[in-house]
Amino acid sequence: MVPFFVGRQRELARLKDALVRARAGKGGAVLVSGEAGIGKTSLAEELAKAAAWMEMPAVWGPAIEAAGAPPFWPWTQALRRLGDAGRQAEVPAFGESDTARFRFFEAVGAALRRAAEPHGLLVVLDDLHWADTGSLRLLQVMTSELPGSRVLLLGTYRPPSGGEGGPLAEYLPALLRERAVSRVALEGLDAADTESLLLQLVGPDRDANLVRRVREHSDGNPLYLVEVAASMQADALRGRLTMSLVDITRKRFAGASEAALDVLRIAAVVGREFDINLLSAITGLELGKLLDSLDEAISLGLVQQLDSVTYRFAHGLLREVLYEDLPATERANRHMRVAAAIETLSDGKPEALIYGWAHHLRNALPLGDQRQALDVTIRAGQAAERQLAYEQAAEEYAQAATLAAAAQDVLSHGRIQLSRARCLFRAGAVTASWLASQEVATAARTSGNAYLLAEAALVVRGIGDRAISIPLFKLCDEALNTLAGADPVLEARLLGQMSATGHQIGVGLAAPGLADRAMAAARRTGDLEARFLALQAKEMELAGPVWLAARLALGDEALRLAEETGDPAVAVWVRSWRLGAFWQLGRRADVDRELEALRIAAEEAREPLGLWRLAMAQASVAAMDGRYQQALDSVSRALEIGRRGGHGDAGLLAMIVRAHIGVRTGGSEVEEVIRVSAASAAASDRLWAANVLVDIGRVDEARELWRMSGVQVSSVPRDAIWLISLHAMARVAAGVGDREAAPAIFEALLPFTDQHALVIPVGGYDGPVALNAGRLASLLERWDEAESLLRRAIAAAAAIGSPPYEAIARWELSRHLRRRGRPKDRAAARALLEQSVATARRLGMRLLDGWATADLQELDHPSGRATPLSARELEVAGLVAEGLTNRGIAERLHLSERTAENHIKNILDKLGLDSRAQVAAWTVGGRPNLSTRLSGSHDAVNRGRS
Numbered sequence: 001m002v003p004f005f006v007g008r009q010r011e012l013a014r015l016k017d018a019l020v021r022a023r024a025g026k027g028g029a030v031l032v033s034g035e036a037g038i039g040k041t042s043l044a045e046e047l048a049k050a051a052a053w054m055e056m057p058a059v060w061g062p063a064i065e066a067a068g069a070p071p072f073w074p075w076t077q078a079l080r081r082l083g084d085a086g087r088q089a090e091v092p093a094f095g096e097s098d099t100a101r102f103r104f105f106e107a108v109g110a111a112l113r114r115a116a117e118p119h120g121l122l123v124v125l126d127d128l129h130w131a132d133t134g135s136l137r138l139l140q141v142m143t144s145e146l147p148g149s150r151v152l153l154l155g156t157y158r159p160p161s162g163g164e165g166g167p168l169a170e171y172l173p174a175l176l177r178e179r180a181v182s183r184v185a186l187e188g189l190d191a192a193d194t195e196s197l198l199l200q201l202v203g204p205d206r207d208a209n210l211v212r213r214v215r216e217h218s219d220g221n222p223l224y225l226v227e228v229a230a231s232m233q234a235d236a237l238r239g240r241l242t243m244s245l246v247d248i249t250r251k252r253f254a255g256a257s258e259a260a261l262d263v264l265r266i267a268a269v270v271g272r273e274f275d276i277n278l279l280s281a282i283t284g285l286e287l288g289k290l291l292d293s294l295d296e297a298i299s300l301g302l303v304q305q306l307d308s309v310t311y312r313f314a315h316g317l318l319r320e321v322l323y324e325d326l327p328a329t330e331r332a333n334r335h336m337r338v339a340a341a342i343e344t345l346s347d348g349k350p351e352a353l354i355y356g357w358a359h360h361l362r363n364a365l366p367l368g369d370q371r372q373a374l375d376v377t378i379r380a381g382q383a384a385e386r387q388l389a390y391e392q393a394a395e396e397y398a399q400a401a402t403l404a405a406a407a408q409d410v411l412s413h414g415r416i417q418l419s420r421a422r423c424l425f426r427a428g429a430v431t432a433s434w435l436a437s438q439e440v441a442t443a444a445r446t447s448g449n450a451y452l453l454a455e456a457a458l459v460v461r462g463i464g465d466r467a468i469s470i471p472l473f474k475l476c477d478e479a480l481n482t483l484a485g486a487d488p489v490l491e492a493r494l495l496g497q498m499s500a501t502g503h504q505i506g507v508g509l510a511a512p513g514l515a516d517r518a519m520a521a522a523r524r525t526g527d528l529e530a531r532f533l534a535l536q537a538k539e540m541e542l543a544g545p546v547w548l549a550a551r552l553a554l555g556d557e558a559l560r561l562a563e564e565t566g567d568p569a570v571a572v573w574v575r576s577w578r579l580g581a582f583w584q585l586g587r588r589a590d591v592d593r594e595l596e597a598l599r600i601a602a603e604e605a606r607e608p609l610g611l612w613r614l615a616m617a618q619a620s621v622a623a624m625d626g627r628y629q630q631a632l633d634s635v636s637r638a639l640e641i642g643r644r645g646g647h648g649d650a651g652l653l654a655m656i657v658r659a660h661i662g663v664r665t666g667g668s669e670v671e672e673v674i675r676v677s678a679a680s681a682a683a684s685d686r687l688w689a690a691n692v693l694v695d696i697g698r699v700d701e702a703r704e705l706w707r708m709s710g711v712q713v714s715s716v717p718r719d720a721i722w723l724i725s726l727h728a729m730a731r732v733a734a735g736v737g738d739r740e741a742a743p744a745i746f747e748a749l750l751p752f753t754d755q756h757a758l759v760i761p762v763g764g765y766d767g768p769v770a771l772n773a774g775r776l777a778s779l780l781e782r783w784d785e786a787e788s789l790l791r792r793a794i795a796a797a798a799a800i801g802s803p804p805y806e807a808i809a810r811w812e813l814s815r816h817l818r819r820r821g822r823p824k825d826r827a828a829a830r831a832l833l834e835q836s837v838a839t840a841r842r843l844g845m846r847l848l849d850g851w852a853t854a855d856l857q858e859l860d861h862p863s864g865r866a867t868p869l870s871a872r873e874l875e876v877a878g879l880v881a882e883g884l885t886n887r888g889i890a891e892r893l894h895l896s897e898r899t900a901e902n903h904i905k906n907i908l909d910k911l912g913l914d915s916r917a918q919v920a921a922w923t924v925g926g927r928p929n930l931s932t933r934l935s936g937s938h939d940a941v942n943r944g945r946s
Contacts, residue, residue, distance in 0.1 A: 007193030022152035023120035034186030037223025040156035071389030116150035128157035133391030268322035281341035336364035390427035414443025428608035492521035496533025503540030543720035568605035616762035666846035694735030727757035730772035768796035807839035850921025881923035
């Protein structure tokens with residue numbers, strides 16, 4: 001509607017830069033926001049012209065303004081315009097399997113990447129504020145896959161205002177968090193550009209004072225300027241500039257005949273885009289008369305013709321003004337007429353028009369038939385569900401639930417909410433699904449329906465978030481008691497769900513024998529879902545280190561179930577479980593095989609939880625191997641998936657794995673886990689923080705947290721994390737020199753020193769159990785036993801393919817040998833340190849590099865030899881260890897920043913070190929007090945390191 005493109009040079013330059021990067025293989029997404037009429041679409045059109053100049057194709061997928069559009073409508077239009085490439089990514093047909101939805105998402109990505117070769121591709125999704133939830137979900141998925149492609153996605157939208165809801169308000173924060181997404185916020189044109197546009201519209205001979213007043217009143221909104229200019233040309237303003245954009249837009253209809261206006265008012269109820277055949281059915285007009293009215297609207301610039309039967313309002317504001325001006329009763333009547341016409345046109349097959357039909361029936365209330373509106377809205381939800389558009393299905397069911405509640409139909413309300421809860425869970429919206437399940441449970445209690453109560457307890461599964469799992473466990477118990485054996489299949493499923501949930505959250509909620517009861521009930525009924533839940537429960541019951549063989553045997557049955565069901569989601573769970581068992585046993589070939597099988601199953605299922613498990617497992621394996629950047633990339637990918645899916649543990653487990661990496665690389669990731677865990681009142685969290693602090697040499701802080709935690713061997717639950725908890729206790733006790741706690745921890749760990757410690761396959765690897773057992777044995781001066789355990793740790797780390805833990809174990813053995821002080825120990829320690837330093841430098845393990853390098857230098861300087869550093873340099877090295885910057889050191893010592901910088905350079909040169917991290921490690925290692933470090937107590941040694 002704005003005939004000239006004026007200004008926006010800075011914004012256009014940013015978009016062109018993104019276009020160039022995409023063409024070079026660095027794809028991304030830009031979201032352009034701004035109020036109505038601000039020029040979002042015009043800016044996108046200018047970018048499309050730039051793309052054409054670069055031989056880069058552009059396709060458009062505008063969202064439809066009114067509700068009732070089919071799922072994924074903007075994407076459907078864009079894909080159609082891709083030609084052959086787009087036809088390979090068809091929206092799932094009605095009744096296809098669950099995996100079709102995820103195949104569709106994959107196919108869209110593949111189609112875009114294929115169409116982008118070799119010159120790139122611009123995809124414009126216009127008016128995202130009207131997009132359906134499924135389209136926004138697909139946009140979010142696509143943005144995570146853009147880096148490395150030649151695709152630039154450009155989305156335009158009006159920012160949600162105030163407490164405004166809707167799909168965009170829900171998805172926008174997550175979209176803006178995506179790494180590949182940038183944002184351009186459009187504001188009004190500046191004074192010069194405003195005046196330039198206005199003069200081009202009205203001519204240079206107009207009253208300059210009036211032009212200035214229009215410029216001031218418009219706030220630089222281009223559409224407002226166009227409408228004002230049209231009024232000025234007709235002398236309609238006569239100097240008055242108090243009208244709003246809506247008022248001025250309303251004046252655009254002044255020249256239309258009453259016949260044309262009546263047609264346009266009906267069209268405004270249909271939506272921004274409308275079909276001439278539908279209009280004919282609604283109005284009863286002959287096509288000839290209808291075409292006359294539409295031709296008149298086109299001549300007035302109110303409507304555009306898209307194809308032989310499809311028209312659209314030239315701007316969304318035109319449709320909004322007409323629609324909002326209709327009185328409420330007339331609006332409802334017109335919705336009723338549209339709904340009746342859709343029913344007639346559907347010719348007994350309303351599936352394709354079901355969403356619009358339901359929308360108009362709802363908006364015809366209270367004049368329309370409430371029962372019909374409810375029935376058709378439920379059918380719309382079912383249709384979306386069959387098309388695997390779970391987000392849209394959940395929205396339709398939410399509308400239906402509102403209608404059922406208004407009709408005070410409690411049982412129908414509960415059943416509809418059950419459908420909604422299932423769709424939300426399948427879409428990955430776990431928290432929303434649980435809230436809907438609670439609504440179902442409330443309806444079941446009110447109506448006295450035990451079956452509905454049982455179904456409410458079976459929607460959300462496999463979630464460790466205690467805020468959900470604890471009340472879910474209680475709901476299972478309530479449902480079992482209410483069901484009272486009336487349905488054996490539901491009872492078997494509830495037993496499995498209850499046992500699995502109880503074990504998942506610990507605290508002894510799962511009663512002894514509950515998993516066996518679930519298994520027996522499942523086998524009696526032959527129900528596959530009940531068997532799956534029972535196997536999950538039994539696997540969790542056997543999660544400790546004692547039952548590894550039994551878990552693997554159970555895994556064989558679970559694999560058979562996965563094959564029997566043909567469900568890749570079952571295979572994801574089974575492969576995750578087997579991966580953890582083989583990893584704990586140190587069987588690297590089996591770990592790699594199960595990880596590959598997990599990848600195949602997760603990518604086939606394409607469910608958020610499975611993809612999250614896969615990414616976290618890949619991150620943990622990469623970190624174990626020392627492929628730290630790959631591990632961090634996988635953690636970031638997993639966190640994005642987890643956030644989209646609403647997985648409560650995603651952030652926590654990502655933080656744990658990042659902390660594991662930060663401890664090795666000297667990264668800042670450790671500070672977050674220390675801050676969060678140390679502030680917690682839970683003993684396990686404080687233990688974890690103390691473990692990290694010991695690993696980075698901050699022993700005094702670790703000692704205080706260890707004391708505050710009060711954790712003892714007898715207080716650690718024998719659950720899935722029992723071994724990793726004891727492993728951490730051993731590390732802290734050895735690190736702070738707690739000889740009192742060490743014996744009990746050592747005896748508890750000793751039977752499992754042939755295993756490896758991990759926080760389940762998705763929570764990080766913490767090395768061979770023999771490593772920390774060896775540290776404890778050294779603390780207790782069990783010299784030969786410590787050497788044996790540490791050598792076993794080196795061998796175990798090598799066997800599982802973990803160079804980082806092999807290097808750590810070599811360093812620990814070197815410290816042990818030097819402390820023991822037997823003949824040849826010194827030479828053996830040197831060889832171990834040289835190997836450790838070489839590995840640490842190759843992998844970027846900065847802290848270990850610093851400590852082991854400093855230990856080598858101590859071996860070169862017999863006890864008592866003076867340090868090569870001056871007193872001032874020792875002082876500066878101490879401040880480096882405290883984490884001070886050059887400026888901070890200069891302020892502390894009253895030096896210039898340049899002098900502090902020179903001191904640090906001299907320290908690095910004299911010690912033969914490469915980084916500040918190595919200086920810090922050298923300092924916290926107790927240098928130059930070599931005699932204390934080698935002959936003093938283990939406690940004193942670690943205090944020196946702090």
